[in-house]
Amino acid sequence: MAQGLAIAALAAAIGIGLILLQAGLSKLRHRILLPGVIANYRLLPPALVAPAAILLPLAEIAIGAALIAGLAPVPVLLAMLLLSLFAGAMAINIARGRSHIDCGCGRSQLRHPIGWPLVIRNLLLIALVAPRLLPAPPLSVLDIATATAGGIALFLAFHLLGAILALIATPAAAYRR
Incomplete structure (x- = not known):
């Protein structure tokens, strides 16, 4: 039982590490857009938006790489904190009636408005990685x-679900020619 939980926990950490690594790299590739995405959440003073836009992708990359390498507990705690911050930022804006804003989740080619499914997704990721502690x-x-294969499967399932949720949230008019 303990062995199976340890394998599943490592798989979750690897999968979430891949998710964070990919998100951080995507944010670096589209770094010109990131300050606008962060500012659109209206949670930081304007003077902190640019530093946050620099630090966020670097933090995602570093935490993701550490999770993939199997390091614990600090990277696990940092990943849980980061995912909590993302969930909290989305929840605050949803409560404000601002669910139209883009989540900035790392795939700029697919706009993804925030919503409760994304908040729940982040909370589920936190729950998945917690046993690694x-x-x-x-x-x-x-x-x-085995854990590596499971982590890759989690990464792929995460992106498949993300694409499906983004397409569901996209107005039908976007598909008309």
């Missing part, structure tokens, strides 16, 4: 390979 037995090479 528990004491775990040593893992064999096969266990690590």
